[in-house]
Amino acid sequence: MPHDLPKSYEPGAIEARWAEYWTNEKLFSVPTPPPGETRPVFTLLLPPPNVTGRLHMGHMLNHTQMDIIVRWHRMRGFLTLWLPGTDHAGIATQMMVERQLATEGKKRRDLGREAFVERVWEWKRHYGGAILDQMKRLGDSVDWDREYFTMDENLSRAVREVFVRLHEQGLIYRGKYIVNWCPRCETAISDLEVKHEEVQGKLYEIRYPVVGSGEFITVATTRPETMLGDTAVAVNEKDERYKHLHGKKVLLPLMNREIPIITDELANPEFGTGAVKVTPAHDPNDFQAGLRHNLPQIDIMDEHAHMNQNAGAYAGLSRYAARERVLEDLRKQGFLVGEKDYTIALGKCDRCGTVVEPRLSTQWFIKIKPLAERATEVVESGGITIVPENYKQIYLNWMHNIHDWCISRQLWWGHRIPAWHCKCGEIIVAREAPAKCTKCAGSELKQDTDVLDTWFSSGLLPFTTLGWPEKTRDQEVFYPTTLLITAYEILFFWVARMIMFGCHFMQGHQQDPVLKKASGWADKKDDSVPFRQVYIHALVRDAERQKMSKTKGNVIDPLDIIQRFGTDATRFTLAAMAAPGTDIAFSESRTDGYRAFANKIWNAARFMFMNVDRLDPNLRPSTGLVQSDLLEDIWIRSRFNRAAKDVNEALRDYRFHEAANRIYDFFWGDFCDWYIELIKNRLNAEGPAGKESTAVACRNLMNLFDASLRLLHPVMPFITEEIWQAVYDGKPPLKSIALAPYPQADEKQIDLAAETSMAILQDLIVSVRNLRAELKVEQKQKVPIQIFTPEVEIKSLIERNRDAVERLAHVESVTFVENSLSKFASVRSTARFDVQVVYEKKIDVAAERQRLTRELEQIEKEMGNSQRQLGNQQFLSKAPAKVIEGMRARFSELEVLRSKNQNKLDELGPPSS
């Protein structure tokens, strides 16, 4: 690869090229390791995207964070497996295909089950593939050889196995209960799939005549149409108002049906009239009350939420039309006695937004308490750690209040429930279709038409993707997976279910002890958990902090951003903004800034190549240290190692933003702004001594550049690969920078003295530049400066680096003087030196006075604070010595600064009023 890079970085073609290279070379494929493997292991399961369409910004954040962590581990020598796949997403995908059919004027029933399912497979083949292509574009370093789909045959077999085992263990049952029913999707959905929305509604009061007395009993309801299915009125036993009515009956208006007045805790005397209508077939609370009192369950609606024959005259009406008619009739007949505004938490289908109907139906359920117990315990005991920690409590709260899980769906797309119905009424749950009925030996068996909730199969993935139910080497090595990175939204849907299933089905499992120890989990007792750690990341919002949604039209398409700024810049943005626990307000200006960063790196590379090629085109990064006692060389290595230390620590704690910002600051601030500037003259040095000096500078430059690329690679994989390959002229020692070692801090190279010295020089240079600006010295004109310092070390430091000062501050000559310069206004002072720019132009006295005065105020304010503290016995006795020492040092510094500042003000004289 030639070293003559174009002047500016164009990510498009370069990123596409490397994405393809990584995939084709199978760089991230991890075959099952044979016994004897000793490397630490890192396993990450990709939360499988739905095959419903395109990746969104939330995915991109999720994938970026995963890829950063994965690449980081891989480069640190871990046996790193990132397992990708896609989810069939039952209800969501079915809905997309139904929508597609609708444009052709068809419904799924027009096609029939088989043809419809085939149609969904077609969809899956099309969009499932598109999502995988997008992942490649993001740079996801997954093992493509292990890619799965939740309806693959092996995974489907595992699903049946799980179902049958749970059934055998009595943890799956079938029964007629009230479930959340979506009349549009025509299926039951779980509690989690219902989203509540506060709506302004009405609370109606209806009076029911008590049979055999002229009295009425008034009930309140927000859903008057359900009265058609009332089978009782409940009052509280202790409620004095109704004591005389216990055991009596009321005549249900409109239906003219006699129903009993019962006493039940359902009725809260504090609420409304204290009497409540009981509709066991249409309300979960009423359903329970109905069971307690053996009440009939009158189902008045069909699967579309239209009134059925049980609703008498109202049959055929939609639930809303029925409501209007019922109200109208009640009003006419004098039964409607009250109508108040009332806020209702309306439950809507998470997928389609249709108002959910509590519906009595026969469904399959998982008895959840036994599973939840272990799932609670492993998190409480730290067997699984959740980061950030506050999610741990949220998880535990949820686990404590968990209800049985309705797992059957009246859909066509998904894993069919492995149960077969015989005409005799027997239901056989089995791994494969049974030949005949176990009870009556009849052979006309029909498989249950329902499919399983999508989350049933995805909850099994941590072990089913590793070959379960067989016991495999993969499980010994890769289970428990190390980490799960996911969004808060699916903490209950998915994370909780994986924990429950994992702990249940992998009970007794043990990870290969050698690998477990090498990976740092020796102290963890329980290897049944699906993962050791969970990192919950935030939401990506739009620039106005609004949640992105299609209906609001504020969705930012990651591919659009990528196209405009590059994948690396987009990834960097997401990483740099991802402070744990805080939502991200995505801002394009940030991304634009990081595109500039990529360009900066690019141009630093051009600079390096330009110089290296002139010296020796065959120069390559060396692993050994470059021998040099020059301050800037020692300093930059110190800064680099400090940055490497911080970055590694930040990544360890998932502080992505710190890691990203730290690299940015090092590379731009230290490396480009200072180091490159400092060595420029050495790179152009003449003569034999000069050649040697150039060589040292080049080698140091190249080594640091190489290390910086490796440090940055997990966040910006593409540009780092491109330049790294160029550094090795297309013939690198490894196939990819992704396989090169990640920089670890070498503490020996962190040199505080060098950093302090450099800070003084930087201070001096900035002071001079500042004075030049204040004095309005022409950019091109070099000026002499005078320096006073009472410290010989500083004087010698400056003398040793005289050349750097002259070049970087545009100085003609440096002279040291014997006396403090602090009384001249054209002087900048620090506690350790004064520097004056010798220049004939007059300073702006008024502006200078203002600046000095403000500075003096600052100094005095701070001195006041310090003095008060230092005079305080409590502070001296309680504060750590380091803090006191620091404050004392600072205070004496301030004293010096104050007097210097005062001198200058005196010199300027009083303001001419």
Added chain:
RNA sequence: AGGCCCGUAGCUCAGUUGGUUAGAGCGCUUCCUUGACACGGAAGAGGUCGAUGGUUCGAGUCCAUUCGGGCCUACCA
């Protein structure tokens, strides 16, 4: 109804366990096309950390109250 999060420079956000001078990017002002980079360089302006009270030698950081914004969980008609 319960729980959680946020409020810091014009804008978008950082600010590990309370500790010396509260930071960054963008935007803004002034200057500079110098042999890596104008997607750049140099210098600068800009904040009583939502409000009040408390704990502490010391609070952006901890506690209480309050105002404003957002989110989640929930079978009270």
